Amino acid sequence: MIKIKNLCVDLGDFLLYDISFTVSEGEYFVVLGPTGAGKTVLLESIAGLYPIKSGEIWLRGKEVVRLEPEKRGVSIVYQDHALFPHLSVKDNVIFGLRLRKEKHQEIKVTLDWITDLLSISHLLHRKPETLSGGERQKVALARALSTKPKVLLLDEPLSALDPETRENLQQELRQLHRVLNITTVHVTHDFEEAIALGHRIAVIGEGHLKQVGTPEQIFRQPNSEFVARFAMTRNIYLGEAVHKANGDNIFRIEGTEFVSAADTEGTCHASIRPEDILISLEPIRSSARNCFPGTITGIIDKGATLYITVNLPPDISCLVTRHSFEELELEEGKRVHVTFKASAVHLF
Amino acid sequence: MIRKWITTNRMTLTFVLLGLVIFLFIVVPLGKMILASDPAILLDTFLDSEVMRSIWLTLYAALIATAVGCLLGVPLAYLLARANFPGKRLVEGLIDIPIVVPHTAAGIALLFVFGRNFMVGKAFGAIGIQFVDSMAGIVIAMLFVSIPFLIDSAKEGFRKVDVRLEKVARSLGASPWQAFFRISLPLAWRSIVAGNIMMWARGISEFGAVLILAYHPMIAPVLVYERFETYGLDYARPVAVLLIMVCLIVFIALRMLVYQKEK
Numbered sequence: 001m002i003k004i005k006n007l008c009v010d011l012g013d014f015l016l017y018d019i020s021f022t023v024s025e026g027e028y029f030v031v032l033g034p035t036g037a038g039k040t041v042l043l044e045s046i047a048g049l050y051p052i053k054s055g056e057i058w059l060r061g062k063e064v065v066r067l068e069p070e071k072r073g074v075s076i077v078y079q080d081h082a083l084f085p086h087l088s089v090k091d092n093v094i095f096g097l098r099l100r101k102e103k104h105q106e107i108k109v110t111l112d113w114i115t116d117l118l119s120i121s122h123l124l125h126r127k128p129e130t131l132s133g134g135e136r137q138k139v140a141l142a143r144a145l146s147t148k149p150k151v152l153l154l155d156e157p158l159s160a161l162d163p164e165t166r167e168n169l170q171q172e173l174r175q176l177h178r179v180l181n182i183t184t185v186h187v188t189h190d191f192e193e194a195i196a197l198g199h200r201i202a203v204i205g206e207g208h209l210k211q212v213g214t215p216e217q218i219f220r221q222p223n224s225e226f227v228a229r230f231a232m233t234r235n236i237y238l239g240e241a242v243h244k245a246n247g248d249n250i251f252r253i254e255g256t257e258f259v260s261a262a263d264t265e266g267t268c269h270a271s272i273r274p275e276d277i278l279i280s281l282e283p284i285r286s287s288a289r290n291c292f293p294g295t296i297t298g299i300i301d302k303g304a305t306l307y308i309t310v311n312l313p314p315d316i317s318c319l320v321t322r323h324s325f326e327e328l329e330l331e332e333g334k335r336v337h338v339t340f341k342a343s344a345v346h347l348f
Numbered sequence: 349m350i351r352k353w354i355t356t357n358r359m360t361l362t363f364v365l366l367g368l369v370i371f372l373f374i375v376v377p378l379g380k381m382i383l384a385s386d387p388a389i390l391l392d393t394f395l396d397s398e399v400m401r402s403i404w405l406t407l408y409a410a411l412i413a414t415a416v417g418c419l420l421g422v423p424l425a426y427l428l429a430r431a432n433f434p435g436k437r438l439v440e441g442l443i444d445i446p447i448v449v450p451h452t453a454a455g456i457a458l459l460f461v462f463g464r465n466f467m468v469g470k471a472f473g474a475i476g477i478q479f480v481d482s483m484a485g486i487v488i489a490m491l492f493v494s495i496p497f498l499i500d501s502a503k504e505g506f507r508k509v510d511v512r513l514e515k516v517a518r519s520l521g522a523s524p525w526q527a528f529f530r531i532s533l534p535l536a537w538r539s540i541v542a543g544n545i546m547m548w549a550r551g552i553s554e555f556g557a558v559l560i561l562a563y564h565p566m567i568a569p570v571l572v573y574e575r576f577e578t579y580g581l582d583y584a585r586p587v588a589v590l591l592i593m594v595c596l597i598v599f600i601a602l603r604m605l606v607y608q609k610e611k
Binding site: 086144 | 510512513515516517518519520521522523526530531534535
């Protein structure tokens with residue numbers, strides 16, 4: 001569907017070089033990388049909105065490097081939605097259809113279909129400035145999908161939203177993809193977002209692609225220091241969530257059971273932020289529901305703070321200050337206890 | 349109480365006083381001239397066909413200059429707002445030169461290109477347009493001295509339009525022309541209109557360059573000057589008052605129109 005070969009783009013300050021990957025029909029492909037890694041420019045190159053230095057871009061078996069953006073059938077949604085401020089929601093959504101000189105009847109059918117799908121029918125006569133962040137992003141999505149593009153490009157679509165809206169819209173994106181099955185390239189700097197949405201993930205950094213693989217491959221077998229730093233300083237697990245008879249919500253992974261405050265069930269991901277985990281030499285009696293013994297298997301020194309990997313199993317990464325690190329005399333092989341609250345276990 | 353207010357708001361007070369001085373400096377001479385005029389003489393002047401003809405000529409010529417400036421200046425403003433090319437700063441600097449050049453000097457410079465014996469003047473002469481002592485001369489003199497205001501204002505307007513709006517439009521199927529006319533132009537519209545008004549106003553008030561290039565037919569500022577030189581202050585003043593009043597009415601009306609549309 002999309003094939004990028006040896007793409008090289010000049011960003012002024014640095015180069016994106018040697019970018020090659022393919023995205024198959026209907027795939028949800030996530031490009032993950034730190035802010036300023038050139039992710040937006042990569043998307044704009046695919047859309048034909050940014051001139052490339054060299055390389056090939058193939059869409060549906062056609063080389064498109066010289067094709068104008070309006071003829072590529074590629075829609076883009078930006079982080080800050082980029083709605084046309086002088087047009088109503090309706091006129092924003094049907095902008096592309098009007099350009100094609102479609103008949104009124106056809107435009108109306110598409111408008112009804114897309115606004116129903118995203119539940120924004122009640123907003124049609126509003127101006128973008130009166131909408132909430134989540135609503136704006138939905139309108140931007142509707143506008144992008146109205147032309148029935150072959151490829152949907154999403155540039156950090158969730159980053160400008162508050163956490164709750166972000167979660168809802170993330171669900172919505174997944175749902176939308178399930179319904180439309182449109183080939184999607186989504187760029188983000190958020191590891192969890194990438195894991196939650198991506199069929200496959202490409203990690204980009206220092207000007208080129210570091211690794212392409214399934215979410216599990218990325219966080220289980222990082223192939224470089226760069227990817228590892230992205231993956232290992234976070235705790236993300238694929239396991240089984242179940243409700244227990246006593247009302248507890250349990251996430252099972254490698255024989256260990258984390259208590260979670262979330263009420264998801266079935267196979268899912270769990271994440272625990274390293275800064276939410278306490279390390280102690282003795283078990284702690286507290287209100288925190290999760291307390292496990294384990295052995296230190298790795299230490300990543302970041303200066304003022306350190307990431308301590310403790311094998312329970314599974315491996316869990318904990319953030320400690322240098323002061324605690326020295327006071328507890330932590331070292332590889334040492335037996336310790338880790339403690340964290342049920343509310344720190346995020347299921348998705 | 350008052351003393352306390354003064355001590356806590358010393359800066360505001362100082363700024364108000366300083367501001368008041370310059371404000372009065374602008375308002376008092378104009379106000380006095382208008383208020384001190386004898387209505388009967390004003391009416392006489394109003395009925396003087398030479399005066400009215402010159403005022404209309406001024407407004408009309410400035411309008412044509414603005415239309416030409418808009419057609420040629422807006423595309424350039426867009427380029428300057430969007431494109432990066434070597435020497436862009438230089439181009440921007442050169443465009444603003446008419447603002448700083450003495451306008452009589454500008455008139456002489458124009459004469460050297462548009463005069464009967466010079467290249468462009470000759471070319472236009474061949475198709476029956478000549479610039480010296482003609483309406484066309486008035487228009488190009490006004491165009492020259494006032495175009496920077498339009499270009500600068502339109503450029504700022506385009507600069508404030510997020511490039512990504514154009515990019516989204518392109519990805520939705522818009523050609524570069526369609527993206528410009530449906531997105532960039534409507535969004536920069538206010539700045540462009542403001543630039544047009546500024547340019548027109550600057551054109552109406554032009555004296556020096558027009559004087560050199562086309563003393564006749566007489567635009568209002570030239571007429572004021574001529575009456576002052578030949579007959580003295582009393583004869584020049586009513587014409588000046590009338591010109592100011594016409595300008596004020598037109599600009600207030602335009603401003604109201606623009607702001608009303610905004611709401």
